[in-house]
Amino acid sequence: xxxxxxxxxxxxxxxxxxxCGLAVTxxxxxxINLAHGAFAMAGGYIAVWLVNRLGVAFLAALxxxxxxxxxxxxxxxxxxxxxxxxxxxxxxxxxxxGLVFMSVAAVxxxxxxxxQFIQLPEAFKGQFNLMGVGIGRYRLLIIAICGALTLxxxxxxxxxxxxxRLRAAVDDARVAQGLxxxxxxxxxxxxAVGSGLAGLGGALGTELxxxxxxxxxxxxxxFLIVVAVGGTSSITGPFLAALLLGIAxxxxxxxxxxxxxxxxxxxxxxxxxxRPHGLFGxxxxx
Amino acid sequence: xxxxxxxTGFGMIAMVAIALSTGPAPAEDSxxxxxxxxxxxxxxxxxxxxxxxxxxxxxxxxxQHGAQVAGKTVEVILKDDASLPDNTKRLAQELxxxxxVAVIAGFGITPSALSAAPLATQAKIPEVVMAAGTSxxxxxxxxxxxxxxxxxxSSVIMADWAAKNGIKKVVTIxxxxxxxxxxxxxxxxxxxxxxxxxxxxxxxxxxxxxFSPFLQRARDDAPxxxxxxxxxxxxxxxxxQFIERGLSNAGIxxxxxxxxxxxxxxxxxxxxxxxxxxxxxxxxAHPSQENQSFVTAFKQANGGLRPNFxxxxxxxxxxxxxAALEATKGVSNGDALLAAMKGMAWESPRGPISIDPRTxxxxxxxAIRKVEKRDGELYNVEFETFKDVKDPAKAAMxxxx
Numbered sequence: 001x002x003x004x005x006x007x008x009x010x011x012x013x014x015x016x017x018x019x020c021g022l023a024v025t026x027x028x029x030x031x032i033n034l035a036h037g038a039f040a041m042a043g044g045y046i047a048v049w050l051v052n053r054l055g056v057a058f059l060a061a062l063x064x065x066x067x068x069x070x071x072x073x074x075x076x077x078x079x080x081x082x083x084x085x086x087x088x089x090x091x092x093x094x095x096x097x098g099l100v101f102m103s104v105a106a107v108x109x110x111x112x113x114x115x116q117f118i119q120l121p122e123a124f125k126g127q128f129n130l131m132g133v134g135i136g137r138y139r140l141l142i143i144a145i146c147g148a149l150t151l152x153x154x155x156x157x158x159x160x161x162x163x164x165r166l167r168a169a170v171d172d173a174r175v176a177q178g179l180x181x182x183x184x185x186x187x188x189x190x191x192a193v194g195s196g197l198a199g200l201g202g203a204l205g206t207e208l209x210x211x212x213x214x215x216x217x218x219x220x221x222x223f224l225i226v227v228a229v230g231g232t233s234s235i236t237g238p239f240l241a242a243l244l245l246g247i248a249x250x251x252x253x254x255x256x257x258x259x260x261x262x263x264x265x266x267x268x269x270x271x272x273x274x275r276p277h278g279l280f281g282x283x284x285x286x
Numbered sequence: 287x288x289x290x291x292x293x294t295g296f297g298m299i300a301m302v303a304i305a306l307s308t309g310p311a312p313a314e315d316s317x318x319x320x321x322x323x324x325x326x327x328x329x330x331x332x333x334x335x336x337x338x339x340x341x342x343x344x345x346x347x348x349x350q351h352g353a354q355v356a357g358k359t360v361e362v363i364l365k366d367d368a369s370l371p372d373n374t375k376r377l378a379q380e381l382x383x384x385x386x387v388a389v390i391a392g393f394g395i396t397p398s399a400l401s402a403a404p405l406a407t408q409a410k411i412p413e414v415v416m417a418a419g420t421s422x423x424x425x426x427x428x429x430x431x432x433x434x435x436x437x438x439x440s441s442v443i444m445a446d447w448a449a450k451n452g453i454k455k456v457v458t459i460x461x462x463x464x465x466x467x468x469x470x471x472x473x474x475x476x477x478x479x480x481x482x483x484x485x486x487x488x489x490x491x492x493x494x495x496x497f498s499p500f501l502q503r504a505r506d507d508a509p510x511x512x513x514x515x516x517x518x519x520x521x522x523x524x525x526x527q528f529i530e531r532g533l534s535n536a537g538i539x540x541x542x543x544x545x546x547x548x549x550x551x552x553x554x555x556x557x558x559x560x561x562x563x564x565x566x567x568x569x570x571a572h573p574s575q576e577n578q579s580f581v582t583a584f585k586q587a588n589g590g591l592r593p594n595f596x597x598x599x600x601x602x603x604x605x606x607x608x609a610a611l612e613a614t615k616g617v618s619n620g621d622a623l624l625a626a627m628k629g630m631a632w633e634s635p636r637g638p639i640s641i642d643p644r645t646x647x648x649x650x651x652x653a654i655r656k657v658e659k660r661d662g663e664l665y666n667v668e669f670e671t672f673k674d675v676k677d678p679a680k681a682a683m684x685x686x687x
Contacts, residue, residue: 003502004502007498007502011496108330108334112334113329113330113331113334113338114519115519115520115523115551117522117523125530126529126532127530127531127532134532136530138530208496210523213330214331214332218493250499251499254500254502254503257488257489257490257499257500257503260499261491
């Protein structure tokens with residue numbers, strides 16, 4: 001049973017890294033970026049290309065993936081998204097979904113439709129036994145990396161000036177602008193970091209979730225669930241929500257395989273009925 | 287105001303005229319000289335590898351045998367349904383009504399084949415199933431002929447072999463859709479009849495599969511072996527996670543149908559799969575002259591890509607259509623073609639095959655294979671062959687009647 005808990009935590013942390021960028025941009029910019037998964041997919045494919053074709057070491061490829069996806073985020077945001085910030089949510093949804101379809105088709109054309117497998121170094125393959133619990137090496141790595149990132153993010157958010165500017169802008173962008181905070185610049189940096197994290201999550205997730213051109217569409221629902229259940233006013237919300245969902249999903253599939261895949265949706269429905277702003281959400285001024 | 291309306295009116299008339307003039311060709315042209323084949327395959331989406339393999343095999347066949355059959359020109363029209371049955375139905379309808387195809391073929395997954403069945407019946411044209419593997423497909427329309435395989439064919443043979451080779455307790459893991467359930471039921475029926483026990487029957491979701499929790503559960507059940515079916519294209523992911531979970535270290539054997547050790551993905555799975563036992567209708571290492579020339583030609587035309595059991599289903603499907611056209615001397619009437627297809631037998635790259643005239647399903651040899659390394663590549667190497675295996679579900683019904 002502890003193995004299931006361990007697996008669930010690994011899965012949950014991966015979901016968190018993938019989804020936290022979406023939570024922050026939704027909370028900060030009130031911008032529904034359904035194309036978030038496309039950045040994750042881009043990160044995954046870059047990692048596959050770096051590790052499989054260019055022979056870069058897996059651990060070295062991860063920061064490169066982050067930088068690449070962040071750069072991609074900056075380019076896309078400055079060129080495309082700025083035009084859609086002021087539009088209604090429906091138009092933002094249509095716009096970003098259109099981007100998703102374009103990215104799916106582009107990747108299908110460039111890289112083919114097959115499942116991509118990343119060649120992991122031997123050190124990360126297999127399991128070892130620790131006090132009766134089967135610990136997968138790769139999952140341990142995921143927990144380590146995602147845990148470290150979460151701590152860094154939380155530190156930046158709570159203990160740095162940029163973090164307080166970000167929190168101010170999330171709570172009330174107009175007042176923050178009035179106080180002299182350059183909200184546009186905060187947007188851009190946050191979006192870049194969010195996309196970078198998505199890319200990193202995509203690279204880490206290739207081994208667990210699989211990678212093919214349909215990735216953004218397949219996993220969009222999971223990112224949205226993490227954001228909906230966790231709320232958008234902090235990152236501890238999505239973090240705990242992702243853990244809850246990861247563990248529930250894995251445990252559900254293990255104990256009741258026939259309905260295991262529905263557990264995650266049931267939880268989402270129950271949480272949203274009880275607390276519409278998410279488990280840890282606060283109503284923020286717009 | 288009036289001028290604007292006039293211009294709009296003329297513009298619309300012009301557009302309609304252009305649209306009509308580029309519309310479908312009149313029936314007389316196609317019936318006389320060309321026989322069109324509507325090939326509906328998943329070229330994008332989850333099952334894209336299936337579509338790619340079959341399309342490559344179909345093109346190879348046409349290249350090798352030419353486009354002229356019995357005085358007619360054969361034209362293959364390829365459409366992508368992305369494995370969505372709604373698309374398949376719409377595309378089949380367009381092909382039948384607009385393009386006036388004589389045969390519809392392809393169908394990467396069972397739901398696609400089933401969705402086109404009523405159209406084949408209504409239009410009275412043969413539906414050649416080159417990929418889908420559920421037993422009941424051929425019963426959905428009297429016009430369906432299959433050149434691929436059925437899951438029970440392989441599963442039942444695997445059950446027999448497992449029972450004879452000291453495997454007593456099995457956990458079955460299958461994808462939760464029609465072929466998976468077919469496979470689970472036929473394996474269980476034969477294995478229990480041979481004296482074995484099924485400890486647990488696990489079904490994994492067909493879409494977005496994450497096998498880890500299910501594999502963990504299988505491991506905790508501690509069986510002698512795990513019997514697996516997942517569709518072509520998911521095998522690689524499954525095997526990776528099987529190894530990562532440490533099931534082979536726990537002494538659990540891995541037996542499966544040929545879909546898992548798919549030739550398409552086998553090389554990418556790494557040395558850890560060496561020794562895996564599977565039962566299937568085709569392997570690229572099948573030691574026959576036919577197969578060796580097929581594999582060489584396929585690799586040459588497709589940049590070194592190895593053909594898999596889906597490709598051979600497509601290749602044989604084309605052979606069936608060509609042979610039927612020759613038998614009817616070029617008459618492309620649906621009933622005539624269907625009558626010619628029933629009972630046809632020939633030597634395929636996979637071995638000798640035939641179409642059962644009563645069920646319109648394929649009868650073929652099923653081999654037990656083991657994964658071995660040859661010339662630095664991984665292949666399924668046959669070591670035991672069961673001849674002329676009919677689909678067990680329908681064969682059992684025939685025996686009763």
